[in-house]
Amino acid sequence: MKSQGTLSSLEELIEALRCLPGVGPKAAQRMAFYLLQRDRPGAERLAAALGRAIETIRRCASCNSFTEAHLCDLCASAKRDTTQLCVVETPADLVMMEQTLAYKGLYFVLMGRISPLDGIGPRDIGLEVLQKRALDGQVKEVIVATNFTNEGEATAHYIGEILKGRGIKLSRIARGVPVGGELEYVDAGTLAQALVERRPV
């Protein structure tokens, strides 16, 4: 096929690299030249790994995160408390929660958050899937661990709306001054909100 619109392999590669977040035409060109000039084995590995990942990785039927199986290892584990469900925005947030070693329940990964100004609504993230999962009879408590941004807060609000009155205990992780944090060095917004959400001692 030869037409005016056909891109050369190089142009095609540069175009393709632009799908990465934060990568503009210049950065894409730099990456393409680097891969072709300096690191051809690296480029081959990248191409093969991408191809394999696209073919084998799908969404876990239970937590909506990435897995190669029907269920991810975490969801398939017999050691987790199946009555607790912690809702996070991204797989990276799940990893952070796991590092705390403070949580033994299961997760649901939304793969995004509601952002009205970016046109991201409930259908673009896993809100309906979450509703089904949370109401499957196993889950007794849902812990909302979306970010403390306006978008994370809006998402938390709607999770509350779709689950309230359905016999499920609903909670939101607390926010405040970091552990070991000295007030002098905490940012004003965090401190202000910690004051609003103070608790009796």
Place this chain on the structure above:
Amino acid sequence: MHTYPYKETSLLVDAFTKASGRITLVARSARRPRSAMRGTLMAFQPLSLSWVGRGEVKTLTKAEWLGGISLLRGEALLCAFYLNELLIRLLAREDAHEALFDRYADALRQFSVGEASAPILRRFEKALLKELGYALVLDREAFTGEQIDPARYYTYDPEKGALAARDSETEHAVIGRTLLSLARDEFDDIRTSHEARALMRSLINHRLEARQLNSRRVFRELLEL
């Protein structure tokens, strides 16, 4: 009002300022994990900003949290998103709108203390149209200049103003009481506040031309869940 990821580690900030109106700033390295600006550049929070540059996109040099408005939640938060989308869609860059800025700050403060959202939204929509040069005339008929009769029916033409309607069956007709209540910021009556909402919506839509508001679509989807 909103931030967008920019290059690998920066943010583009769409800010509404008192003295310069709506401006676009780049916050360099603001997406790095330890960036001091990261948590500060939050929509709906009053900030003190310093920047350099004369081009369309300026460089943010300092962002300080002024505080005084607690973080918004629930319905108030969604309404605030709608206000921001209106500002982003309808305000040209770098035109100062001090009166509207004050109205916006008041609206956020009122949302944050849990005041009813409908009156806040209507007052803001009216102020916005006025700032855009389309102030509503709600107490007099267009052309004749006659006082609006609370018991008669009217349509409101976005270019002309209030026009007498034959009866309540006329398309988009509202009762005169609705126009007068909207003029006086009175929204206690269910009927007039419903009509005022639909009227303001159609007037805002007219200014948006064919563009749809993302926030409205998202709220609709949320209601359908």
